[in-house]
Amino acid sequence: MINTLEREDVAGYLFLIPAFVFIVIIIGYPLVNGVLLSFYERSLIYPISNFIGLENYIELVKDPDFWNILANTFCWTLSVTGLTLIVGLALALVLDNPILKGRGFFRAAWLLPWALPTIVASLMWNWMYEPTIGVLNFILSKVGLIKEPILWLAVPSLARLSVLIVGVWKGFPFVMISLLAGLQSIPRELYESASIDGASSWASFKYITLPSLIPVISIVTTLQLIWNFNHFDIVYQMTKGGPGKATMLMSTAVYNQAFGATRLGYGSAMATVMLVVLCVFGYMYFSLYKKSWE
Amino acid sequence: MKKLLRVVLVLAFTLSLGSIGWCKEQLRFWTMWTGPTELPPQQEWVRDFNELYPEVEIILEQVPWGEYFEKYVAAIGGKNPPDLGVLPPETSVQFGVAGFLEPVDDIVEELGSNLYPSLVQLHTYKGHTWAAPHVNYAQVLFVRKDWLEDTGIVPPTPDQKAWTWDELVEVAKKMTKDERWGLTGEICSLSRSHSTEHAVAMAITRHGTQYRDEEGNIIFNNPNTIRAVQELADLFLEHKVIPPASPSYVANEEIMLFQTGKVGMLGASSGYYDIIREEAPDVFSQLLLLPYPTGPAGGANWISPDGIGIFKGSKNVAMAKEFIKFYLRDENIRKWAKSTSGLCATISGNEDPFFEAPIFKVQEQQIAWGWGCRTNGKSVTPSDGEVIGMLIFQDMMQDIVVNGIPVDVAVKSAAERIENLPSIKQGL
Numbered sequence: 159m160i161n162t163l164e165r166e167d168v169a170g171y172l173f174l175i176p177a178f179v180f181i182v183i184i185i186g187y188p189l190v191n192g193v194l195l196s197f198y199e200r201s202l203i204y205p206i207s208n209f210i211g212l213e214n215y216i217e218l219v220k221d222p223d224f225w226n227i228l229a230n231t232f233c234w235t236l237s238v239t240g241l242t243l244i245v246g247l248a249l250a251l252v253l254d255n256p257i258l259k260g261r262g263f264f265r266a267a268w269l270l271p272w273a274l275p276t277i278v279a280s281l282m283w284n285w286m287y288e289p290t291i292g293v294l295n296f297i298l299s300k301v302g303l304i305k306e307p308i309l310w311l312a313v314p315s316l317a318r319l320s321v322l323i324v325g326v327w328k329g330f331p332f333v334m335i336s337l338l339a340g341l342q343s344i345p346r347e348l349y350e351s352a353s354i355d356g357a358s359s360w361a362s363f364k365y366i367t368l369p370s371l372i373p374v375i376s377i378v379t380t381l382q383l384i385w386n387f388n389h390f391d392i393v394y395q396m397t398k399g400g401p402g403k404a405t406m407l408m409s410t411a412v413y414n415q416a417f418g419a420t421r422l423g424y425g426s427a428m429a430t431v432m433l434v435v436l437c438v439f440g441y442m443y444f445s446l447y448k449k450s451w452e
Numbered sequence: 453m454k455k456l457l458r459v460v461l462v463l464a465f466t467l468s469l470g471s472i473g474w475c476k477e478q479l480r481f482w483t484m485w486t487g488p489t490e491l492p493p494q495q496e497w498v499r500d501f502n503e504l505y506p507e508v509e510i511i512l513e514q515v516p517w518g519e520y521f522e523k524y525v526a527a528i529g530g531k532n533p534p535d536l537g538v539l540p541p542e543t544s545v546q547f548g549v550a551g552f553l554e555p556v557d558d559i560v561e562e563l564g565s566n567l568y569p570s571l572v573q574l575h576t577y578k579g580h581t582w583a584a585p586h587v588n589y590a591q592v593l594f595v596r597k598d599w600l601e602d603t604g605i606v607p608p609t610p611d612q613k614a615w616t617w618d619e620l621v622e623v624a625k626k627m628t629k630d631e632r633w634g635l636t637g638e639i640c641s642l643s644r645s646h647s648t649e650h651a652v653a654m655a656i657t658r659h660g661t662q663y664r665d666e667e668g669n670i671i672f673n674n675p676n677t678i679r680a681v682q683e684l685a686d687l688f689l690e691h692k693v694i695p696p697a698s699p700s701y702v703a704n705e706e707i708m709l710f711q712t713g714k715v716g717m718l719g720a721s722s723g724y725y726d727i728i729r730e731e732a733p734d735v736f737s738q739l740l741l742l743p744y745p746t747g748p749a750g751g752a753n754w755i756s757p758d759g760i761g762i763f764k765g766s767k768n769v770a771m772a773k774e775f776i777k778f779y780l781r782d783e784n785i786r787k788w789a790k791s792t793s794g795l796c797a798t799i800s801g802n803e804d805p806f807f808e809a810p811i812f813k814v815q816e817q818q819i820a821w822g823w824g825c826r827t828n829g830k831s832v833t834p835s836d837g838e839v840i841g842m843l844i845f846q847d848m849m850q851d852i853v854v855n856g857i858p859v860d861v862a863v864k865s866a867a868e869r870i871e872n873l874p875s876i877k878q879g880l
Contacts, residue, residue, distance in 0.1 A: 201874050203525065312697040312699050397702065400699065400850055401854040417529075422529075
């Protein structure tokens, strides 16, 4: 019996080899190379390749811009993740309600932001936010809510809020659909029993819905944390990290350093810091996944 | 069996047809001229060239101006640059010196004196020409005649040549009212794009300074630069004559505001002339074309003699050169210049009554007055490419207008960044 199992194990591992080799080539090599690059002064244009040890990291630590960008990135990640979770959960509950008519329509409509290519969505929002000819200020002034145009993307605090809104708008459908799947797997009998026992809607939500959704919420939240920390496209398209560096995220800063300033080593040092944070999120994800599987 | 044979034959035929396509060498050509009036003539040449030389196929690939530098750098870094590409002079020289381009000295020699020597000079560094200039655009001040009449200010007379900067600001102030603004565009850009680099380069030239002197020493942090940068920042902070969202612009918002009647004056490339005609005929009917304003040291204009370069490792350098020569034929280059309101880089190309129109005259005047700001006709250097590519001036302007950093502090910080550029450190 033991011999048979061992043989099966060996066969299993052998089947894994092609995938393992593939992953090493397309993920492992660039990853190791990226970390190694962070110890070099290297330009994409000039033939400079000097080993400088930890100098890039020392420069990073001393650079006040880096700390601002890191803080921006954490703010963005936590805000977008938190808000997409709240909006996604609220809409999933609405969609799960049997008395809602036209559920198919709403499900499709609310999925649209997710289905729309990010570049299209970013350009669309950019024009909507345009203070002079944008539709948002036009509507707000027509209904008498504003007298002066709001500079959505030109004032640092407003620019942060504006890109955050787009991030939530683009990200909530994934959370909504995942949580809806979780909601639909909760046995209806539990709600019926609770109702017979006189439980209120809030009590049903607190003691049945929420605990049943915890595994899905944990995994979805961790995935969102990873994706949002890595986020690039919306912010790059809408503000390029501006005005000033108000909306600059780690990923956009890495891109600017590596391909704008052609400082490959410094950009890699920033990317390595991102990698460390992402490893923590990754560890969280796998721990939660394992827990929910068990 | 017959069915199987038929399938095999069809497959073999299809594959053989496909293999003819595979044998064709494909040369990728990157262009940043992607506007509605810019793309059709290029598509036409590419089609004509491909018909003329069936052994190769030029593939036209569009790259946005706002990201061209990063795209080129990423492609070079990934060892997958295009075969041919449109290159501004500072980029052609930078890439040429770094060893990424094939020199085009033979094309320049073959065309001889028909190419304007001053344009060739801008793409030449250390004995080689790195791109063949094909067009030449000067920037133009597009003014709404009706708005100008309302201000009661008259346009500059021929003996004046152009408004002074102060006069321009005066006009802009009078035009600014009721959510309408006086000025926008590359002349005063604060956007997160290369336009801001050009605005600062023009401003410092108007004040008689550059970021480096004849010997290559960095002299950016000087009183004239501070005055020039203050002048630009004041448009936003003090005079409030440019749209308040200007620091957030990343694309063509400036031209869109002019086209939708929200701004009275647009300082931008002459290429916008045709776009305004196509997209905003009402505004077009009110257009007055003027040269750029002058400063204490004279006029300045971001003149763009873009060239076409051939990247090292091109699959067929000889055919790539053929394509450039084809591109520079009078009939082709004229088609391009006519549809985009630019001037041809060849003397014979401009010998056509069409180029007597005001949009060309106002460009020719500024070029004739020597209003360039790329070192006034001398060779550009790799560090010019780096300053532009790294958006150093743009960061400086954003620090001033968005983060409230004093002008002298921001200028000093920008000067330090320039001093640390790899090309400056290497003495290129």
